[in-house]
Amino acid sequence: MSASVSTRPGGRPRPWIQPHLVLAALTIGLLLLFVLLPMAWMISTSFKSQVAAMQQPPRWIPEVPTFENYAKLLDPRGEGGRWFLRYLLNSFIVSTATTVLGTAVAVPAAYAFSRFRFPGRRLLFMTILVRNMFPAVVFLIPLFILMRTFGLVDRHASLIITYMTFGLPLAIWLLKGYYDNIPTELEEAALVDGATRFFAFVRVVMPLSVPGIVAAAIYVFIQAWNEYLYALTFLNSDELMTLPVGLQSYFSEFVTDWPGLMASSFVMSIPVVVLFMVLQRYFVRALTEGALKT
Structure with missing residues (x-):
């Protein structure tokens, strides 16, 4: 069984990597980072203590995660x-x-x-x-x-x-x-x-x-x-x-x-x-x- 090849209207092979698709993927990726990074930082900070939240330089992953903040909220x-x-x-x-x-x-x-x-x-x-x-x-x-x-x-x-x-x-x-x-x-x-x-x-x-x-x-x-x-x-x-x-x-x-x-x-x-x-x-x-x- 022969593999199908994508062709242009003139019969020439179509390149697998298309610039407009790459540009669209990069744009979507940047937008996702713009949206998800603040959410990731919010979740990371919610598992920190008050001292760890003010630590310099800030850490994405807390050294000692704590559920104390959620326990206070839901109790x-x-x-x-x-x-x-x-x-x-x-x-x-x-x-x-x-x-x-x-x-x-x-x-x-x-x-x-x-x-x-x-x-x-x-x-x-x-x-x-x-x-x-x-x-x-x-x-x-x-x-x-x-x-x-x-x-x-x-x-x-x-x-x-x-x-x-x-x-x-x-x-x-x-x-x-x-x-x-x-x-x-x-x-x-x-x-x-x-x-x-x-x-x-x-x-x-x-x-x-x-x-x-x-x-x-x-x-x-x-x-x-x-x-x-x-x-x-x-x-x-x-x-x-x-x-x-x-x-x-x-x-x-x-x-x-x-x-x-x-x-x-x-x-x-x-x-x-x-x-x-x-x-x-x-x-x-x-x-x-x-x-x-x-």
Whole structure:
């Protein structure tokens, strides 16, 4: 059996080492190093003592690794562990509620923009996307005044409503592109068989749009999980603080607990990484299929 040889259109052999592929591989490698090196240093520091973290020159691998920082974080009997677990619970509550409510709003809204034709549809859709053109800090004072007017300051509801406001535009845009890729003939066939529009949406469109819904939910959850500025502004009680705001307790006027901060940051990143790894195939599928036109 003869081995196949890659050839150019003119019949000449194609070189095995192609410059553009090498350049692409080097670029991806540099980007991976840029992302992974800080994470590796964070994990390394989390296993150091306070003295070892300040050692000069710094060491990538600690001489005497210690799990003391993680033990303090995850031990509910200690003060540090009790507060950390409370902040972690608050983040789960806010992020989960934001994801559920945001997805529940984004799904029918995106379906309406995709399937229905009504006056001002294009203008309204563009208006929703315009919000992403402005930095989040621009809306800080107006939203704080609004939350204070409705008595929602120092409540998780203020964060949930705010995070929904920030997550909905991209979620609606992502889902609309996905719905545009689902053939309307499937719904028309269900309508011909006597199904209502709502029944056709629930039983036909929804199962096909699961990857898009999962991708939108991942985006909303990650955005709510990592948000710091609004949580710092809207919440005053320590019992209600989310994890990004709670991490500032490791900073003090004279000494910063760098190993404890790195350990808590690593634990904070675990739910997001696990969520993305488990649902990655849905996320990639939604992005690729939503970008295609039938």
